[in-house]
Amino acid sequence: MSKNTQMSNRQPIHGDADPVRVFLAAGSEQKQKQKGGGGADSGESSQGGEKIAKKGETIKEDMDSLLDEIDSVLEENAEEFVKNYVQRGGE
Amino acid sequence: MAIPAIMGTEIEYGIIVKNDPTFDPISSCVLLVNAYREDPEGLILWDYDQENPLADARGFQVDGEKYTPNQQENIARNKTLINGARYYVDHAHPEYSCPEVTNARDLVLHEKAGERVMEISRREATALLPEGALMLLHKNNSDRKGNSYGSHENHLMDRRTSFKRIVEHLLPFFVTRQVFCGAGKVGSENRGSRCDYQISQRADFFETEVALDTMVKRPIINTRDEPHADREKYRRLHMIVGDSNMSEYTIYLRSGVTALVLAMIEDGAIDQDLVLRDPVRSIKEVSHDPSLKHELQLDNGKRMTAVEMQTAFLEMALTYAARNSLDEVTRDVLEKWQEVMALLSTDPMKLSDRIDWVAKKALIEGFMERRSLDWQDPKVHMLDLQYHDTRPDKGLYYTLERQGRVERICTDEEINQAIYTPPSDTRAFFRGECLRRYPGEVFGVNWDSISFGIGDDPVKRIMMNEPLKGTEVHVADLLNKSKSAKELLANMG
Numbered sequence: 001m002s003k004n005t006q007m008s009n010r011q012p013i014h015g016d017a018d019p020v021r022v023f024l025a026a027g028s029e030q031k032q033k034q035k036g037g038g039g040a041d042s043g044e045s046s047q048g049g050e051k052i053a054k055k056g057e058t059i060k061e062d063m064d065s066l067l068d069e070i071d072s073v074l075e076e077n078a079e080e081f082v083k084n085y086v087q088r089g090g091e
Numbered sequence: 092m093a094i095p096a097i098m099g100t101e102i103e104y105g106i107i108v109k110n111d112p113t114f115d116p117i118s119s120c121v122l123l124v125n126a127y128r129e130d131p132e133g134l135i136l137w138d139y140d141q142e143n144p145l146a147d148a149r150g151f152q153v154d155g156e157k158y159t160p161n162q163q164e165n166i167a168r169n170k171t172l173i174n175g176a177r178y179y180v181d182h183a184h185p186e187y188s189c190p191e192v193t194n195a196r197d198l199v200l201h202e203k204a205g206e207r208v209m210e211i212s213r214r215e216a217t218a219l220l221p222e223g224a225l226m227l228l229h230k231n232n233s234d235r236k237g238n239s240y241g242s243h244e245n246h247l248m249d250r251r252t253s254f255k256r257i258v259e260h261l262l263p264f265f266v267t268r269q270v271f272c273g274a275g276k277v278g279s280e281n282r283g284s285r286c287d288y289q290i291s292q293r294a295d296f297f298e299t300e301v302a303l304d305t306m307v308k309r310p311i312i313n314t315r316d317e318p319h320a321d322r323e324k325y326r327r328l329h330m331i332v333g334d335s336n337m338s339e340y341t342i343y344l345r346s347g348v349t350a351l352v353l354a355m356i357e358d359g360a361i362d363q364d365l366v367l368r369d370p371v372r373s374i375k376e377v378s379h380d381p382s383l384k385h386e387l388q389l390d391n392g393k394r395m396t397a398v399e400m401q402t403a404f405l406e407m408a409l410t411y412a413a414r415n416s417l418d419e420v421t422r423d424v425l426e427k428w429q430e431v432m433a434l435l436s437t438d439p440m441k442l443s444d445r446i447d448w449v450a451k452k453a454l455i456e457g458f459m460e461r462r463s464l465d466w467q468d469p470k471v472h473m474l475d476l477q478y479h480d481t482r483p484d485k486g487l488y489y490t491l492e493r494q495g496r497v498e499r500i501c502t503d504e505e506i507n508q509a510i511y512t513p514p515s516d517t518r519a520f521f522r523g524e525c526l527r528r529y530p531g532e533v534f535g536v537n538w539d540s541i542s543f544g545i546g547d548d549p550v551k552r553i554m555m556n557e558p559l560k561g562t563e564v565h566v567a568d569l570l571n572k573s574k575s576a577k578e579l580l581a582n583m584g
Contacts, residue, residue, distance in 0.1 A: 066494055067461050070454070070474070073485045078473035081109075085476060087233075088116055088183035090103045090240030091305035091331065 093354035094325075097247040097517065097558045098346055099191050100202050102335055103184035103240040104209055104481070105229035108220065116183035119216075119226065121167055123185050126215035127208060129173055129511075135526070136162065137169035137179065138537035138552075141319070147303050148254050148316040148326065171536040173527040174512055175519030176201065178208060184240050185209065185228070190519030191538070191558050194420040195347030197514050199339050199500045204509035206230060210481045211510075230335045231479035232292040235472065237280045239296045241305065242335035246350055247318070247558065248326045252357045257328070258301055258312055260356050263365040264349075264404060265311050265332045266374045267397035269294065270383060271431050272345035274334035275448030277455070277466060277475040279379065286379045287466035288455070290448045292334040294378035300370050305331050311370055319538035321556040328353065332374075337479060337488035339500040340445040344431065347424030351408055351417075360411045363403050366390040381452065383439060398435045405432050444497050447488075451478050454487060521561030524570050525579075532576035543576045551580060 075081045106123065108114040139160075145153045160168060168180040175190030187205035192198050209228050217226045233239045248257070273290035283295035302310035311332050318327040330349070336342045355361055367373050368388045376385050377397040386394035395403070405428055412425055434441050443453035455474050458464070464471055480486035483493075491497045513523030518539075525541055526533055534544030535552075542552035555561050573579035 063457050066454070066490070066496065067458055069490055069494070070458060070487060073477075073487070073490065074470065075473050075477060079469035082235075082469045082472045082476065085105075085107060085234050086236055087105050087107075087238045087240060089238045089306055090182050090184045091243070 093357040094247065094249045095559065096193055096350045096354070097191050098193075098195075098198055098350060099189050099245050100198065100346075101186055101188040101241070101243040101245070102202065102205060102230065103181060103186045103242070104335075105231055105234065105240065105479075106183075106185060107227050107229075109225040109227060111220065111224040117180070120180040120183065120185045122219060123209075123212050123216045123226065123228075124170055124178060124180055125167060126219065127170060127178065127212035129170075135169075135171055135530075135533050136165050136535040137171065137177070138535040138540055138542065139165070141537040141540055143317050144315055145303070146316040148314040149301075153303055171522070171526060172208070173523050174201070174204060174509060175514065175517075175523035176205065176208070177536075177538075178205075185212075190513055190523065191517040192514045192519075193516050193559075194418065195343050195350065195424055196420050196500060198346045199342045200505055200509045201514065202342055203339065203501065203506045206481055207506065207510055210483065213481060228481045229476060229479040230337060230481060231274070231476065232335050233276065233280065233296075235276070235278060235280055235475075239281075239293060239309075241331050242293075242333050243305075244330040244333055244346065244349065246328045246330070246353050247320065248328055248353055249357050250318075250322070250324055250326050252326070254314075254326075257356055259366065260352070260361045261312055262300060262370045263367050263400055264352055265330070266367060266370050266387075267377060267400040268345070268348065269334070269374075269377055269448075270397050270401055270435055271348075271428075271442075271446055272333065272336060272341050273378065273446075273448040274336055274341075274479075275451035275475070277472050283375060284379065288381055288452055289378045290381055291374075291378040293332065294374045297332070297371055297374050311374060320558050325558075334447070335479070336447050337486075338445065338447045338450060338497055340427075340498045341447045343500045344424065344427055344446075347421065348408075348428050351411075351421055351424065352404060355408060355411050358411070358415070361404075361407055363407060364389075364391055365395075365400055365403060381439075381448070383435060398432065402432050402436070405429060450488075450491060450497060451475065454478070454491070515563035516559075518555045518558050518561035520563050521555065521566050521570075524566070525576070528570060528573075529576040529579065543580060545575075545577050545580070553583075 106116055106119055108119055145155050145157060147153055170178040172178055177188040179186055187208060189201035189205055192201055213226050213228050220226060232242055269291040274292045276289050276292045279286050279289060279295055281295040296309050297311050298308045299310045301312045301314060303314045304310060305313060313329050313331045315329040318325045333345065336345060366389060368390045373387045376387065383396060383398050386396055388394055408425060431442060439449060440453060442449040455471055458474060459471060474487065478487040483489045513519045522536060522541055532543050532545050533541065534550050535542045539555050540552050542550050544550045569582055573582050
């Protein structure tokens with residue numbers, strides 16, 4: 001196999017549009033902003049707040065599509081399955 | 092000057108059969124491994140003559156009985172594949188040892204090919220089970236009831252590097268690298284202190300710093316000294332400390348950064364004192380703190396977080412990179428390591444598209460919020476387990492992949508090709524090609540040898556002590572002009 005053929009031809013990176021990532025980052029970002037108060041962020045707070053709320057909605061929809069799929073594939077009898085999942089030590 | 096990188100992984104999978112009250116792990120493993128058939132006439136032995144798992148890197152031989160199965164058992168438990176991998180039954184787990192590769196990118200490719208080999212055989216094996224029974228495999232490391240199984244990484248090192256120096260630098264590196272390569276786990280076990288979620292699957296199981304054992308009293312650094320190559324020249328570092336990763340990006344970073352740090356140790360480029368006062372305690376403290384805030388106690392009195400310690404390794408690596416020419420993959424690894432360390436210092440949850448423990452945590456927390464569940468709910472434990480399920484339509488890591496939520500290193504086409512194609516630039520090429528071209532004439536295989544049984548002639552063993560020989564460049568012509576193994580041996584003279 002030829003080495004590194006894919007280095008520059010990778011799958012698209014989802015950057016900030018990635019739902020799981022942004023979904024969780026959004027919560028902590030908001031908290032941080034509240035905690036920090038004042039400073040450089042204060043000037044754009046009202047505009048920023050709107051932006052975040054809007055972003056939040058899209059993120060929630062995005063996250064929903066993941067959670068819907070998880071709902072549909074997750075083992076139905078989780079309690080039983082987890083209880084019976086016993087392995088022998090290995091290595 | 093550090094030796095060229097040669098690496099590979101050996102991964103044990105969890106195995107269970109649903110709806111089968113008589114489930115027995117060992118016979119299920121045998122069924123699984125034998126359900127995978129590349130070539131029906133290839134009844135090939137694994138060559139145990141070349142094994143010595145009781146040699147200790149600290150320079151002695153440990154008493155104990157070496158396991159050698161009889162011929163029938165050997166064939167039933169071992170498959171050597173045309174991509175150069177070994178697929179076999181190890182105790183009560185199916186295990187996939189990928190072929191030797193020279194860089195982290197090829198390692199991702201071949202470790203991922205292993206997941207698919209497991210999945211292909213799982214489907215075949217399930218078809219042979221009584222109706223209603225379903226075999227399932229998990230690429231994880233614990234049943235969360237105190238039983239652990241391994242994900243072993245192997246890197247060849249220069250024999251001249253002192254083992255003492257390796258231990259000194261690797262302990263702090265291994266204790267803290269989980270921040271970017273942990274696979275994540277709900278809860279704790281093996282008498283670990285209580286926690287909701289931890290970074291590593293394995294940290295709860297380490298009980299000592301350095302030892303030969305792998306199954307009891309597990310050490311952070313394993314001393315097995317079995318190079319499967321010229322032992323005057325090489326040491327094979329057999330690392331048992333890591334988790335089984337699902338994310339390609341995590342596997343890439345884990346093996347690439349580790350290879351780079353080992354090269355730095357060989358070249359004496361680790362010049363900061365990062366010795367920990369109590370590595371066994373520290374590895375658990377790091378794992379049990381997904382906030383990444385905990386400060387570890389160093390032997391020199393300082394306190395540092397795991398992220399600060401990895402950043403220290405990163406800074407030394409950047410200095411090293413400025414003074415040495417690195418190959419393209421290693422440079423890319425270094426760049427990604429920098430990005431990841433920066434995010435771990437500021438906003439770790441942004442790594443949910445790259446790092447397993449973060450991806451799993453994000454997924455579980457999203458689900459918990461939707462369903463108002465707590466960490467003790469069996470569904471939450473199920474999410475943890477199912478993240479590692481090898482079924483492409485049910486495994487939750489694959490769900491993330493399918494929805495384009497995780498960054499990839501390889502394409503599906505490349506991984507599928509690696510199921511049937513050995514790496515071109517190590518001796519795995521010769522091994523795999525001989526198996527593909529002359530299956531009926533290969534008698535036995537080990538990492539550093541291949542033997543042929545032709546007609547009534549005595550078995551002829553060819554030694555492959557040098558992992559960087561037997562590559563496509565070296566042997567393609569020889570193989571092309573040899574229509575049979577008999578001709579091959581004649582052409583080799």
